[in-house]
Amino acid sequence: MTGSEEVRCMLMRGGTSKGAYFLAGDLPAGPAARDDLLLRVMGSPDPRQIDGLGGAHPLTSKVAVVSASEDPEADVDYLFLQVAVDRPVVTDRQNCGNILAGVGPFAVERGLVAAGDGETSVRIRMLNTGESAVATFATPGGRVDYTGHAEISGVPGTAAPVVIEFPPGRKPLLPTGNVRDTVAGTTVTCVDNGMPTVLVAASALGVTGYETPKDLEENLALADRLHEIRLAAGGLMGLGDVETATVPKLSLLAPPRAGGAVATRTFIPVRCHTSIGVLGAAGVAAGLRLPGGVGEGIARLPDHGDRLRIEHPTGFLEIDAGVDPGADGNPPAVRRTAVVRTARKIFDGTVFPRAAAVPAQPQGGNDGPAPR
Structure with missing residues (x-):
């Protein structure tokens, strides 16, 4: 350049x-x-x-x-x-x-x-x-x-x-090795299907999961809980100190309302997504396929096929997610993930970028007459 x-x-x-x-x-x-x-x-x-x-x-x-x-x-x-x-x-x-x-x-x-x-x-x-x-x-x-x-x-x-x-992917689907973990006093499922993601039942945090992003962002008590969960989950998932990081994402899960598999509200990490990211949806979809995960009893999974409809604040995202639940000592693993975007x-x-900051000049010295 x-x-x-x-x-x-x-x-x-x-x-x-x-x-x-x-x-x-x-x-x-x-x-x-x-x-x-x-x-x-x-x-x-x-x-x-x-x-x-x-x-x-x-x-x-x-x-x-x-x-x-x-x-x-x-x-x-x-x-x-x-x-x-x-x-x-x-x-x-x-x-x-x-x-x-x-x-x-x-x-x-x-x-x-x-x-x-x-x-x-x-x-x-x-x-x-x-x-x-x-x-x-x-x-x-x-x-x-x-x-x-x-x-x-x-x-x-x-x-x-x-x-x-x-x-x-080459990374384990369950970074903690568990389908459920208790993080900051809250039951969660931690998954990584291309993006470290923490799944939480919305009801566990005292919200419905159907609120608007604006309403959720203005809920200061919720923000404090999410921050606490995210920091603790980051360490548990092997991500280290995530105070200044944008991962893991947190997705709140609620029963679907529009014919999908689940309703979501996803934090990125402080603002609430107006829809849902592709990789965030990939994590949710894979997590819903895990027997014993926090989505069990919340999600409504189809009887056949890999396709799931993930509801979000402005509609839905359809994604194919095939998961092998694991057996004979083998951990759960993703078979296939595919999505249609535009x-x-x-x-x-x-x-033309804004000009770079000019370093401050040292004080003192004779730089000419003082301005009037």
Whole structure:
């Protein structure tokens, strides 16, 4: 990258999130310089992000960094970065399955992957977790087509589907080794199906699980309980001190109200998601398949097939989740996870970040006459 402070960037909606997509080579190589630039690009720290691309919410303050992969089993590498809105923080401690939906189309747009005539599949290595995904999307005539008839809750209108398949990960589905744990006096199920997630019955926290995100965010007693649970669960799941981390996510579970398998309210980690993330839904779906988990007695599972409808504040997300419950001493394991998302290119061009802070000048000395 040159020192001109202008960067090639594509703004995309991926699933129910929105973010800035960059080629790795267009950003500084060092994490500190890269993160400083991204804070200025997004307009953080500022609750409104008025001087940058961010939309004043964690779901619209995200970044994808994409490059050609050296792994023979992947086409591109994808690094997800969450840019805090009102704090000068950029973190890579989580992944994002919604922003993932735009990675394949972006890779084709930037020439990292040659498009097929009809549809294209892009093998993606997710650097945050070391796991992989395959995104398949329409490319008639060798060009990405964002128009289509797929609908996803939380996004107005329709767009072309992006089918994302997640091969079974290498991490254990149950990080604690238990289907149920007691954390901060609350029974939970801790799962990791691409994202460390803690499942809690909403009723155990004195709420219904049907409240609006705004109402839940304004419940200070609930916020204190969730914070306590998250810190304790993070240590139990082997994540260490998660005080400043964005994982694990917490999902509150309640009986479904609209024909789905379960109703959810997910915290990311303080704000309540207006829908649910792809990987958060993958964790919920896998957790519901575990006999003895906290979802037992809450969820209504279908009699056949892997597909589950996860209800959330603005609709639902359908996801295929097949789980082997384990036997003969073998732990439970995920067989298959797949989801349909959509993505759309919003703009492609050059972003001009806010100027870097000028170091304070030392006091003292004769710098000329005092201002009048």
